[in-house]
């Protein structure tokens with residue numbers, strides 16, 4: 001049985017006056033039915049470009065999307081017409097954006113937008129679709145749904161807007177859900193509620209591609225994790241395995257920046273330096289300038305090493321005695337003075 005989603009050698013570029021930004025640079029991934037694949041990395045690593053390239057939600061131009069294949073249930077999306085791809089969006093692929101107002105029109109009432117989303121792929125009488133819209137508002141936990149159906153988007157809080165968008169993404173019970181930083185704009189309490197909602201409403205055998213910069217969200221939601229850095233996948237592993245045995249120094253640095261009971265009151269470990277510019281990725285390992293374990297051979301690009309069952313690491317340490325596990329805490333130490341308990345800018349970086 002083929003994976004639900006199979007991405008083979010995806011490249012996404014954006015034309016700019018300064019040259020082409022190569023946001024995604026040769027990414028291959030597979031998502032099985034029933035799986036939650038967390039795609040994690042700092043801002044500017046290409047996660048959102050990857051997520052939006054799958055349903056072709058990037059404007060072309062300036063975007064350019066190339067891939068050996070992007071298959072949904074074995075069907076290469078590149079072989080479909082624009083009309084065929086549009087038919088898949090909403091019906092088989094549901095997308096949840098970071099910013100609800102990206103998906104909600106400020107010019108139409110919530111009810112009208114939900115009814116239209118329902119009727120887009122099903123020839124339901126308007127009255128029946130309205131009943132279904134009401135049902136969905138209740139399912140996503142919106143109080144007084146009859147009243148809310150008549151509301152304008154700006155009359156709802158950010159958390160409620162996000163709930164409406166989740167309803168719009170799920171009304172057709174899609175096989176694949178792509179959620180791009182769905183909780184980043186929300187406060188901590190609402191964030192937990194929205195994550196719980198996504199977990200509860202998702203059909204068991206659907207697949208969820210969850211994009212986030214937050215390892216805490218990954219820990220709660222993902223069954224498998226792909227770590228993205230500078231346009232490439234640098235590590236993939238089942239979630240438990242990744243948290244227990246992170247192989248890539250970048251993954252280790254992301255985990256070190258995760259608050260825990262042990263780090264409460266202490267300064268979170270920063271990831272010094274910045275993601276390199278996508279206008280000119282460095283040759284060799286792209287994490288080299290930020291990695292304290294860098295060695296002369298890292299001037300060449302490392303391949304993806306198999307480092308266990310379903311565990312791959314793009315780092316030369318994986319082939320050394322003891323493996324990449326010896327590299328724990330391998331990012332360069334923070335430049336700032338210790339003692340502060342403020343999260344670092346890198347730890348708190350916005351999505352990318």
Ligand code: SF4
Nearest residue numbers: 285288291298315316
């Ligand atoms: S050890 Fe080398 S290959 Fe591994 S992350 Fe550091 S610089 Fe890259």
